[in-house]
Amino acid sequence: MSSRLVLVSGKGGxxxxxxxxxxxxxxxxxxxxxxxxxxxxxxxxxxxLGEPDLAFQPRPIGEGLEASTIxxxxxxxxxxxxxxxxxxxxxxxxxxRAFDTLASTAPAIREVVTIGKVLWEVKRGVWDLVVAxxxxxxxxxxxxxxxxxxxxxxxxxxxxxxxxxxxxxxxxPDRTRLxxxxxxxxxxxxxxEETIAWVEAEQLVGSLSVVANRVLPPLDAEVPxxxxxxxxxxxxxxxxxxxxxxxxxHLPVELALPYLFGTHTPAEVAxxxxxxxxESS
Amino acid sequence: MTRALVVTGAxxxxxxxxxxxxxxxxxRSGLRTLVLTVDPAQRLSTALGIAIGNExxxxxxxxxxxxxxxxxxxxxxxxxRRHTDPEVAxxxxxxxxFEAATSHFPASQSFAAAEQAATYIDARxxxxxxxxxxxxxxxxxxxxxxxxxxxxxxxxLLRWLTGARLPGRRFLFDRTAKPVLRLADQVxxxxxxxxxxxxxxxxxxxxxxxxxxxxxxxxxxxRATTVVVTxxxxxPMREAVRFFHALPEVASRPAAVFFNRSLPESWIDAKPPxxxxxxxxxxxxxxxxxxxxxxxxxxxxxxxxxxxxxTVPWQRRPPTDLDSxxxxxxxxxxxxxxx
Numbered sequence: 001m002s003s004r005l006v007l008v009s010g011k012g013g014x015x016x017x018x019x020x021x022x023x024x025x026x027x028x029x030x031x032x033x034x035x036x037x038x039x040x041x042x043x044x045x046x047x048x049l050g051e052p053d054l055a056f057q058p059r060p061i062g063e064g065l066e067a068s069t070i071x072x073x074x075x076x077x078x079x080x081x082x083x084x085x086x087x088x089x090x091x092x093x094x095x096x097r098a099f100d101t102l103a104s105t106a107p108a109i110r111e112v113v114t115i116g117k118v119l120w121e122v123k124r125g126v127w128d129l130v131v132a133x134x135x136x137x138x139x140x141x142x143x144x145x146x147x148x149x150x151x152x153x154x155x156x157x158x159x160x161x162x163x164x165x166x167x168x169x170x171x172x173p174d175r176t177r178l179x180x181x182x183x184x185x186x187x188x189x190x191x192x193e194e195t196i197a198w199v200e201a202e203q204l205v206g207s208l209s210v211v212a213n214r215v216l217p218p219l220d221a222e223v224p225x226x227x228x229x230x231x232x233x234x235x236x237x238x239x240x241x242x243x244x245x246x247x248x249x250h251l252p253v254e255l256a257l258p259y260l261f262g263t264h265t266p267a268e269v270a271x272x273x274x275x276x277x278x279e280s281s
Numbered sequence: 282m283t284r285a286l287v288v289t290g291a292x293x294x295x296x297x298x299x300x301x302x303x304x305x306x307x308x309r310s311g312l313r314t315l316v317l318t319v320d321p322a323q324r325l326s327t328a329l330g331i332a333i334g335n336e337x338x339x340x341x342x343x344x345x346x347x348x349x350x351x352x353x354x355x356x357x358x359x360x361x362r363r364h365t366d367p368e369v370a371x372x373x374x375x376x377x378x379f380e381a382a383t384s385h386f387p388a389s390q391s392f393a394a395a396e397q398a399a400t401y402i403d404a405r406x407x408x409x410x411x412x413x414x415x416x417x418x419x420x421x422x423x424x425x426x427x428x429x430x431x432x433x434x435x436x437x438l439l440r441w442l443t444g445a446r447l448p449g450r451r452f453l454f455d456r457t458a459k460p461v462l463r464l465a466d467q468v469x470x471x472x473x474x475x476x477x478x479x480x481x482x483x484x485x486x487x488x489x490x491x492x493x494x495x496x497x498x499x500x501x502x503x504r505a506t507t508v509v510v511t512x513x514x515x516x517p518m519r520e521a522v523r524f525f526h527a528l529p530e531v532a533s534r535p536a537a538v539f540f541n542r543s544l545p546e547s548w549i550d551a552k553p554p555x556x557x558x559x560x561x562x563x564x565x566x567x568x569x570x571x572x573x574x575x576x577x578x579x580x581x582x583x584x585x586x587x588x589x590x591x592t593v594p595w596q597r598r599p600p601t602d603l604d605s606x607x608x609x610x611x612x613x614x615x616x617x618x619x620x
Contacts, residue, residue, distance in 0.1 A: 012416060013293035013516055044516070153377070186322045186599075187293070221560035229551040230561050233568045236544075239597035262570035263577070266515065 002175065003122045006131045007205070009140040009195075010181030011188045015213045018266065019181045019257065020133035021048035022273035028065045029278055032128035037118055038069040039143075045069070045133040048270040072110065075117045082120070085158070108153065111146035112163065119166045122175065137180065137195045144170065144178075144204045173206035180210050182251065184244035192251060212248055213273075215256040216241045255280055283402045284620055285501065287412045287532075289420025290510035291520035295541040296420075297321050299510050299593070300413035301329060302606040307620055308346035309607060312408040315347040317398055319413045328602050337401065343603055347407065351394040351415070357383040360393060360430070364490030369483050378480045388433075390415050391426035392495075399498045409620050412505070420509075424502055424529040427495030435488045499531040506619055507532055508591075510539045513578035525586050537589040537617050540579050544572035544595055589617040 008020035017038075024036040038045035038054055046054040046069070051061050056074040058066035118132045135143055142149075147163035147170070154160055170176050178199065182192040192210060199208055218241060223234045248256070257273050264272070288300040297318050304316035315337050321329070329348050330340055340346040357379075362370045373379055383389055391414070398412045414420040422429075511521040521538060528534065548569045553562035583590040592614040600606045610616065 011292065013291055015516075183293070185293075186324065187320075190322075219560060219564060221558050221564075224558075224561065228554075229545070229548050229569075230553050230557055230565050232545070233548060233565045234561050236595065236597055237564055237568065243598070261567040263574045 003125055003127045004129050004174075005118070005122045005169065005176045006129065006179055007118075007134045007140075007176070008132065008179045008181060009134045009137050010213075011138070011183075011191045012136045014181045014183045014188050015257075015269075016136065016181045017044035017133050018048050018269045018273060019179065019211060019213060020045055020131055021266075021270035022257075022277050023179070024049065024065060024067075024129075024131040025270055025274035026277040026281070027129045027131070028063070029274065030281075032064065033126070034065045034129045034131065035121055035127045036065065036067040036131045036133070037121065038067070038133045039114055039118065039135060040133070041069050041071055043069070043133055044266070047266040050267040070114050070117055072113065076113050079113050079116055079120075108142070108146045108149035109159075111143045112150050112159070112166070115143045115146055115170075116162065116166060119169050122169055123165065137191050140178075140195070141198060141202075144199070145202065148204070167204075170204055171206055176206040178205045178208045180208065181213055182210060182253075183214055184212055184247040186247060189247045189250050196251075209254040210251050212251070212253045212256045214259040215248070216244055216259050283405055283407050283410060285398065285402050285410045285412060285505035286619055287414060287420070287423065287502065287505045287507045288510060289414050289423065289507060289524060289535075290416075290539075291517035292416030294510050294512050294517045295593075296416070296510045297413050298325060298600060298606070298609070299539055299541060300411050301325060302600070302609040303619070304346060304348075304409075304411040305343065305603050305606045306610040307409050307411065308340075308343055311345065312620060313345050313347075313406070314409045314411060315349065315401055315407045316411040317349050317351050317394070317401070317413060319351045319394065319415050321350070322599075324599055324601060328600050328606060330603065340603075346603075349397075349401075351397055351413070357389050357393070360389065360396070360491065361484075361487055364487035364494070365483075366486070369486050373480070373483050376480050376483070378477060388422055388426040388429040391422040392430045392498075395423055395426055395498045395502060396494060399494075399501045402501050421524060421527060421529060421532075424499075424532040427491075427498045427531075431488065431492040431495050434484050434491050503531050503533065505533065507535045508537045508539060508619065509535045510541055512542050513540060513575040518578060518582070521582065522586075525588075535588060536619060537591050537615075538582055538586075539591045539593055539613075540575065541593045542595040543575055543579075543592045544568060546572060546576055548572040549576065589615060591615045591617075 006020075006023050008016055008023065010016040010019075021036065024034050027034045035058055036045060036049060046052045046067065049061050049065075049067050051059070051067060054067050054069035056068060056071045056078075058068040060066050118130065121127065122130050134140055147166040150159060150163050151167075180192050180195055182188045196208065196210070199205055216237065219234060219238050221234065223238050224231045255277070257276055260269060260272060286303065288296055288303070290296045297320070300318060301316055301321075304314045308314040316329075318325070318329070330342055335350060337347040337349040340348055358374055361373050365373070394412075394415055398410060401407065401410050412423075414423040509521045509524050511517040524535060548565065549572045551565060551569055553565050557565075579590050579592065582588070593609060594612050596605075596609065598605075600609055
């Protein structure tokens with residue numbers, strides 16, 4: 001079976017984890033078998049799925065959905081064992097920790113191990129869809145480029161054999177999609193534009209889409225000319241809406257997710273966004 | 282004496298704007314004020330009236346206000362050049378691992394920012410230096426960066442490769458002593474490991490300089506007044522709270538929390554008058570719900586941490602000039618004395 005991969009990135013604070021959770025929930029509702037992975041240990045994905053304590057081993061969250069997080073030391077042990085074929089690493093546990101120190105300082109090794117885990121889950125073919133809550137846009141480049149960097153740096157060694165299939169899955173437009181989440185505001189839009197340009201130039205990922213989050217609905221009325229809360233709220237809304245629309249015009253936005261007024265738990269936010277994803281497909 | 286005001290908070294809450302607004306206000310109250318901004322939006326640079334450079338420039342239209350940008354990209358190169366021999370520095374910067382290894386390490390951006398800020402505090406040319414912080418870890422990184430930098434260049438990796446003592450290069454690759462080296466060789470190829478180790482040996486020459494400067498920076502930052510900027514959204518609130526829980530030893534307790542983009546409390550229970558257009562009534566109710574969420578967030582944080590809460594109204598348009606920046610602080614409620 002051929003799994004698909006959705007990598008969700010975006011500038012910090014745009015709601016990337018909520019959108020990643022929504023993709024997982026929407027796919028589950030379609031009856032797909034889904035794995036959701038938080039690529040940042042201790043990130044926000046778990047809370048949005050109603051399971052704040054994610055572990056390295058995927059754990060079921062209701063029918064058809066499992067979720068996990070990437071603990072780097074464990075990912076490294078699994079990586080060496082399963083992919084590089086170095087057995088019995090448990091017996092050299094301290095060495096694995098030391099190796100992690102190296103991996104966290106040496107360029108690209110850490111990223112290869114992290115994204116390697118995600119791609120391995122795709123390669124195994126036991127899921128219909130793997131959704132990864134990935135690094136923010138500021139760092140996503142070093143993950144997407146990690147396999148290529150390793151290929152350029154390493155002349156020999158077993159890690160070389162691994163990076164080839166990683167690059168293949170990443171760059172396959174039928175399997176891998178990078179979703180860039182943005183807000184309709186200046187800084188996130190500019191950062192998204194820069195990321196799109198970089199991704200298109202490097203040709204590392206199969207396909208790319210832009211999702212705008214917290215988009216206000218149109219006011220659907222004239223702003224009244226009198227004083228008072230009705231007019232004030234209308235004037236603020238209209239100004240913010242116009243501002244948002246102007247920034248949205250800069251990007252090829254595939255989907256707009258609504259601004260959710262008032263207090264919601266992270267799990268409620270993800271379910272609401274999943275509703276919108278479901279309607280749009 | 283030059284006082285320092287450090288503005289922290291999550292990315293995207295308007296931290297850079299609030300920093301600039303506080304600086305304009307301080308300058309207009311008669312203080313010679315320097316504001317150090319990080320990654321300002323185009324419109325804010327325009328509002329500050331100049332093409333912001335790395336060196337402090339007096340604002341052409343505002344007496345007593347200087348502006349400079351904290352440059353993140355050149356930061357590592359500067360750190361390396363400042364703290365080791367020119368020859369080693371150039372070898373490091375030209376090294377194939379330099380960019381990859383340094384871009385990994387967000388603390389370096391904060392370190393460079395803190396170092397630059399400390400330099401301007403030492404210059405004694407200003408009454409107040411307002412410091413906007415890089416968004417990493419809600420600004421906490423800004424305070425912990427000196428220690429982290431010293432740790433990195435001090436050779437965590439090298440100590441692991443060689444043991445506690447730092448021997449000469451020829452002892453580095455004694456594979457019989459370290460099974461993990463044999464493992465690393467198999468996976469990475471031995472050549473890579475040696476090249477990395479050499480890189481870190483060079484980097485270690487910066488240690489004394491970085492550690493000493495780090496201690497000076499920490500002393501400055503401990504004396505600085507800090508404020509936290511947030512909105513009532515859950516993610517920035519978590520960052521703001523983190524600052525109270527994980528307050529680094531080298532920072533003072535925040536003097537205030539600024540809630541940016543606040544809505545009027547009068548909207549909370551406002552009833553649209555009879556006959557109001559349905560769309561407008563719906564609009565008031567949904568923003569009223571939002572205003573209520575904001576009020577709860579402010580109360581909760583204020584009561585739990587006994588800290589001054591500053592309410593900054595949500596502006597219909599982002600500030601586009603100095604007057605609208607000053608207006609942001611004038612319209613704020615609950616501002617304590619910060620300088």
